[in-house]
Amino acid sequence: MIYSLNTSQEIKRLREKLDSLGKSHRDFGFSNLYKPVKSREETCDYVFEQSIIEREADKETIVDLLLRDDPERNISFVTIVGIEGLGKTTLAKLVFNDLRIKKAFQENMYWVCVSENFGMKDILGKMLGKNNHNLDNLQRKVRNQIEKKRYLLVLDDVWTENSGEWNELIDFLILGGRGSRILVTSHSKEVAGAIGNYPIHELQGLSKEDSWELFKNILFAEEEDLADTGLVEIGKDIVRKCGNVPLSIRVIASLLRNQDIATWQSFKSTDLAKMFDGV
Structure with missing residues (x-):
């Protein structure tokens, strides 16, 4: 060897x-x-920007999509798609920490590493940092934080292509105020398709x-x-x-x-x- x-x-x-x-x-x-x-491994929203090689154009595209007005919907999704190793999570971190994003969402921002654990209870629990509550309590607590308020939710490393699971989650997330956004990262275009007809950013090498x-x-x-x-x-x-x-x-x-x-x-x-x- x-x-x-x-x-x-x-x-x-x-x-x-x-x-x-x-x-x-x-x-x-x-x-x-x-x-x-x-x-x-669990991801978090921190990123050391000086260690990132040339993703500025990708970041600007995603920021623009998140801040763009959608007259037809209160909430909208943007999905970053690409093969393993391209830096989807890193790009999402750069966007999450952008000052324009923080200003727009007034710190009402959530980072959730999903992986294979796609479920209402898991996602809401991670939004709150509390996984020891039943679903009813989690829904009530999250509703108090997002209902009629503008928020940003990042769902990192999503695997599920089940449109039924997505619809259940979306039905809850639409409680948010006008301009709320959900940023998803995934290796699969099928995941983006299951979410619905929303913008996709395909990350390149x-x-x-x-x-x-x-x-x-x-x-x-x-x-x-x-x-x-x-x-x-x-x-x-x-x-x-x-x-x-x-x-x-x-x-x-x-x-x-x-x-x-x-x-x-x-x-x-x-x-x-x-x-x-x-x-």
Whole structure:
């Protein structure tokens, strides 16, 4: 094996992050991977903006959609769709923390990490930060906070494509005042379809230049440090294999940190799937 990693658990964790990337990026080299892992770590609304590579245009598009007036409906949905690893959650965080959004919704804002736990009780409980109440109590408490008031709700990492479940939730959320918005992130266009006829923003991979910038920033503090190592061309070849997906670039760059040129050469010429054989 070309890497000396601390434990097999570390490799397993990395594989879980990378497995679904291979489904949409065959050139990435992952052809025999586990089924996508649906359990995800809880997300929160905090983001360190200086660590984000070029999502300003995407952010502006989403902010515009959220602040745009909809004369036909009190509440409206916007769904960010894209394959695993593109940075949907990060983009939602950037939007959530935008000063224009905070001003528009007057801090009546909620962040809910959904994953596979899509249900009225789970979502309302996370909105309140209280999961130890029955559904009636949760509905009453949330109603007191949103009824006839403008609010923003982020539903991050949504999996359900069941329109019946969505309709039940929407019937409750329409209690909000005019201009209320729900921002959803999902890997599936079918999820957006189940919500209804609302705007979808399909997130794309990074540009070639931004992919390289992200890779370089993780590995080297200064441009001169990279030039001195003689790894520029090898690194660019490796970045191309990452398919412009931020998560894959971050993981691969982290693995290469402090490795010698021989390891980089081996990595460049090795089928990436072989890294995880036998894990």
